[in-house]
Amino acid sequence: MANILVVDDEIGIRELLSEILNDEGHTVLLAENAQQARQVRANETLDLVLLDIWMPDTDGVTLLKEWAANSLLTMPVIMMSGHATIDTAVQATRIGAMDFLEKPIALQKLLKAVQAGLNRNKPAPLSTVLGSGLTLAASNPSHHAPTISQMMASPAPAAAPTVDSSHTVTQLVTNLVQVGSQNVPLDQPLREARDEFERVYFEYHLARENYSMTRVAERTGLERTHLYRKLKQLGIELGKSARRAQNAA
Structure with a gap:
């Protein structure tokens, strides 16, 4: 159905997201750092990117900014992080990220965000920080949906x-x-x-x-x-x- 790139330095997150998205019928490409993500972006046509913010070589916001500056932000990008501040989330959405998922990520929120991203004709910054169901680190966590960390436990x-x-x-x-x-x-x-x-x-x-x-x-x-x-x-x-x-x- 869609080519989705998952960029995260945690192997457990990459594997679990890959299993879930594969089961949804998507082709999942994996990268553990920004350098691998650049290579995949250069060689593949991507429909969506799930991009972790905190990575060891180049952080996700810097990579997002790099893609935007070089007219490579031709696909929706959903940022992910368990430690990002509100300022970081705001910065990412202003650069061009369409959504932000706080770790641990609830399965229902993941699937909803992915579907919303694939339904977009083209990537564009959100008009407001809290628009379109954007989830920030300061938001109240779901008390019902199990999280990916819980699934891995x-x-x-x-x-x-x-x-x-x-x-x-x-x-x-x-x-x-x-x-x-x-x-x-x-x-x-x-x-x-x-x-x-x-x-x-x-x-x-x-x-x-x-x-x-x-x-x-x-x-x-x-x-x-x-x-x-x-x-x-x-x-x-x-x-x-x-x-x-x-x-x-």
């Missing part, structure tokens, strides 16, 4: 098809013996058996729905954020690499 229990510790071996045999065409060994501790069942369960539905997280969430009855967390907990690979592996099998 140890996942909380989700309403997945699990087996309570009070279940007996007989109930395990009844409920967990087979998922799809794969058997779950029962001669192991309950926790391991439950994890293996969940892994087989989610891999089955991912393959069945061609790795569409939207459809898998609907099929399994999980909210998408919880689904991402559960899959990462189980070590299930997401994105295009998983699709390629499935198709090659």
